[in-house]
Amino acid sequence: MTDASHNPAELPIKVAARDVTVSYSGKQALHNVSIDIPDRSVTAFIGPSGCGKSTFLRCLNRMNDTIEGAKVGGSLTIDGREINDKSIDPVVLRASVGMVFQKPNPFPKSIYDNVAYGPRIHGLALSRPELDEIVENALRKAGLWDEVSDRLAHPGTSLSGGQQQRLVIARAIAVNPEVILMDEPCSALDPIATARIEELIDELRENYCIIIVTHSMQQAARVSQQTAFFHMGNLVEYGPTEDIFTNPRDSRTQDYITGRFG
Amino acid sequence: MALSRTAHIVTAYGEELDQLADDLARMGGLVETQLEKAIAAVVRRDASIKPDIKAREAQVNALQVDIEKRVLRLFALRQPLATDLRMTISALKIASDLERVGDLAKNIAYRAGDLAGYAPLPLTQQVERLGAIVIKQLREVLDAQSSADIEPAVRVWHSDDEVDERYNTLVREMLLAMTEDSGLVGPGVHILFVAKNLERIGDHATNIAEAVHFMVTASPLVDDGHS
Ligand SMILES: Nc1ncnc2c1ncn2[C@@H]1O[C@H](COP(=O)(O)OP(=O)(O)OP(=O)(O)O)[C@@H](O)[C@H]1O
Numbered sequence A: 001m002t003d004a005s006h007n008p009a010e011l012p013i014k015v016a017a018r019d020v021t022v023s024y025s026g027k028q029a030l031h032n033v034s035i036d037i038p039d040r041s042v043t044a045f046i047g048p049s050g051c052g053k054s055t056f057l058r059c060l061n062r063m064n065d066t067i068e069g070a071k072v073g074g075s076l077t078i079d080g081r082e083i084n085d086k087s088i089d090p091v092v093l094r095a096s097v098g099m100v101f102q103k104p105n106p107f108p109k110s111i112y113d114n115v116a117y118g119p120r121i122h123g124l125a126l127s128r129p130e131l132d133e134i135v136e137n138a139l140r141k142a143g144l145w146d147e148v149s150d151r152l153a154h155p156g157t158s159l160s161g162g163q164q165q166r167l168v169i170a171r172a173i174a175v176n177p178e179v180i181l182m183d184e185p186c187s188a189l190d191p192i193a194t195a196r197i198e199e200l201i202d203e204l205r206e207n208y209c210i211i212i213v214t215h216s217m218q219q220a221a222r223v224s225q226q227t228a229f230f231h232m233g234n235l236v237e238y239g240p241t242e243d244i245f246t247n248p249r250d251s252r253t254q255d256y257i258t259g260r261f262g
Numbered sequence B: 001m002a003l004s005r006t007a008h009i010v011t012a013y014g015e016e017l018d019q020l021a022d023d024l025a026r027m028g029g030l031v032e033t034q035l036e037k038a039i040a041a042v043v044r045r046d047a048s049i050k051p052d053i054k055a056r057e058a059q060v061n062a063l064q065v066d067i068e069k070r071v072l073r074l075f076a077l078r079q080p081l082a083t084d085l086r087m088t089i090s091a092l093k094i095a096s097d098l099e100r101v102g103d104l105a106k107n108i109a110y111r112a113g114d115l116a117g118y119a120p121l122p123l124t125q126q127v128e129r130l131g132a133i134v135i136k137q138l139r140e141v142l143d144a145q146s147s148a149d150i151e152p153a154v155r156v157w158h159s160d161d162e163v164d165e166r167y168n169t170l171v172r173e174m175l176l177a178m179t180e181d182s183g184l185v186g187p188g189v190h191i192l193f194v195a196k197n198l199e200r201i202g203d204h205a206t207n208i209a210e211a212v213h214f215m216v217t218a219s220p221l222v223d224d225g226h227s
């Protein structure tokens, strides 16, 4: 079952973490996490509740900066550039590192304005036709265009949960991100809407580095090429998804994915 | 890596895996007995065993169907992963090998019936010896399965060469005996079939050894050339 085109070993590294630690008000939540995440592929983070998946994800777009008492240490680079560097503007960083959350969170605006919001504030589009094109492209890439092209002025919140989640993905795509972070993006969706998001993720990986946190082993197995298992703030095991689910090396990974008491 | 049998958080899931393992062990035990009885019957040239073997074969087949159902159910409802996934897949493979072994044992028992009218035959001891080796292989590889132990499985895998060698020698000697005494041709053919069936059972034991190896290590058993 070799698929050379998606062999992570052949893909360039997009995100590199070295000894990343995070503590909240002095309580350590992440211990020396080091990981290389390849571009143009999907990497899944799995692990029990509270193991630090979201915490690590938040390091990648400096969302921990906004949390009172949070302290981040170690080195984190995207394309070799240190993102915790003083010279990096977190707002600019967040345009290139998009984030999709568990609950779809469209702005209380029209479908159009939800997608146009980012390009506008980042000054990516100047004229209306340019903006129209960006919006259409983003909605097409998110697989939503055909469903909403005739009602772009309707509120984003009028869409179904699955459509809202694709709208949020379109919003993230519209600002030309390089990395897309997804924190349990399907946990509020039914199986059909979930399948559509998974299909979308599979298409998007041609162009983006995607990192997804999921509590569903099956979802991690379906969508990702690499899987990382976190446990109590440590990165325990990281490797090709197929290996993690057929032959995990660490007994903690084994116990977790087979549903045993650890 | 020992398979912890009771540690699943969802108790019913752990029990379903245990039941699969138990079914497989029961099927293995039945097939082993079937083979022992068949070989003993050949040695005694005894036709009386036929009904017993038939009944056992029905049980073996029923167990195989049962195991297939359990595996299907586990995949559909539990989506086993890692060791559980490998154990489930191996159980399916091993059950199909065991079903074939049961079938071959039945053939051997039927040949015992065919030999009933004849006087004691030369080479019977060699057949008995070959049978004893194959039974030992089967027993060891099934024990290896239930204890998730690769060392005996690898040993069985390597010992298949000895079975093949003994089989070839037996065929050669039987042909020689038959050319010397044409009266041996009739019963001798039965003996040759028995030996052929035993050799095939050895191959199935080898398959099972490979399945056990995969179950425990997640990698195929290949000849490393130096063991
Ligand atoms: N804002 C915060 N303030 C204080 N502690 C926090 C904060 N966010 C997370 N933590 C702590 O950090 C640890 C890791 O939490 P995190 O949210 O990263 O876990 P997770 O793996 O995403 O869990 P889940 O699967 O439940 O989402 C936990 O002990 C949690 O209590």
Ligand SMILES: [Mg+2]
Residues within 6 Å of the ligand: A053, A054, A055, A183, A213
């Ligand atoms: Mg989380």
